[in-house]
Amino acid sequence: MNAWDHLPNAVHIDRVIASANSYPKLWEQAWDQVGNQAWNQARVQVWKQGRDQAWNQAGNRESDQARNESRSAILALVAYDDCATYLQLPIDQLEMLYHLNEHPACILLQPAVLVFAMERELAQG
Helix, strand or coil: CCEEEEEEEEHHHHHHHHHHCHHHHHHHHHHHHHHHHHHHHHHHHHHHHHHHHHHHHHHHCCCCCCHCCCCHHHHHHHHCCHHHHHCCCCHHHHHHHHHHCHHHHHCCCCCHHHHHHHHHHHCCC
């Protein structure tokens, strides 16, 4: 049992961890493209909700190589219960949505959206 299994986004946290372990180079590429601008705001949200245990455990599950790159997506999924739908948006829509509502998850999930798109391309050959 994981410390985040009770969270609404548990399945998405597991997906990010699995992806980071399977495709660490893709996560590095995505991080280089997107970076991280909303980290502190989401971290405060995790603290306010008392979800530190879930964040600490989930944020340290992926491979060392992809750890920093995937932690922003995991942080968003732990902090914001309503953000999983953002994972299904194309990156340009996610960027536009951030400009409209400035939700930190729109920034934090951008590396995951990029990686998941690259994974689909790899699967299609």
